[in-house]
Amino acid sequence: MNDKLKNTRDEIVRISGVNPKKCMKCGKCTATCPAFDEMEYHPHQFVAMVENGDIQPLLESESLYRCLSCFACVDRCPRGVEPAKLVEAVRLTVIRKKGGNRLKTDDIPALLDENIPQQALVSALRKYAK
């Protein structure tokens, strides 16, 4: 791991408040994750990859945008690792960068329909843009 990646890893761990070393690799988080099918890296892999400093593939992964923040993995992890907080911290690392927004405000009008609640827009902006 070079210094830059190491700093990124340390920052992710710090802002998430997660201690990846607590993970016992049981896979329960992944088993319960409703986004499992859609993720190239599953919640237990996020934990292991952050611990190993294998950050670059996570930063580039679409999996970041599939997480529903449903907290199933948080509640059902027997070790209290809270994988969702790591996923969030990695995603923030990407979208906080200049030009890193996943959702651009100009794209929004095309996504609207008559019934869409304001909540969908504000939530998506929180998760996909800074």
Next chain:
Amino acid sequence: MKVSYFPGCTLKNKAKQLDIYARKCAEVLGITLEEIEAWQCCGGVFTTSRDEVATKLSSVRALQAAKEKEQVLVSVCSACHNVIKQTNHAMQNDTEFADRVNRYNDVEYDGSTKVYHYLEMLRDLVGMDKIKEKVVNPLNGEKIAAYYGCLLLRPNSVMQMDDPENPTIIEDIIKALGGVPVIYPYRNECCGGYVTMDDPEFSRKKSENVVVSAKNGGASRIITACPLCKYNLDKQAPDIPVVYLTELLAEALGVKEDGDER
């Protein structure tokens, strides 16, 4: 009894039925929802990262406003409740975060406001017996599926509403209104949430699971407290109505307006 009330942006727009009937039903049950002045949108989702401060200030201001009136803070939208409750928990337990927040705001907020979801208000401040007593149009055994989704129950260490894997709070209310609750496997699994803005097909699959599961249980209606759940489920439920729990309550308590569809 008066409580502070945080309606939220969606309840002023697409989810007016959630707001209007929440107020009317509360009045029938002896509680006045006093809307907080000049509240700001909570942002819909709580950002779990500890260094994220600015996005949590609107919740802190609402909590502080309730504290100044010495009232509990109630919201009906599952998302507002989740964001405000998680923010309050962070103010109580993460001193570094709390210090940063208090440097933005004029006053020091200490996390002491009690936060209730409307459902908790019904259970803990009103009580099922009182609700039963006020029912004028009982649901006559109608089979109703309560949809919790994720935001009401999780993370359980913070939300503390009910058993997150086997909740009963909405079912108890359905029973108090004379209905029969349907217990179905997907009632506390996510509907696909905001990912509908990024990958609608993925959200569609999640919502479909919920709707099919509720229908297999024999439900004639699904109830929710979350406008985004309703939006996602509605799209997969052409043949089963998805209504806000406050609408169901309003029907049973006899405060649903004439001309409103059943």
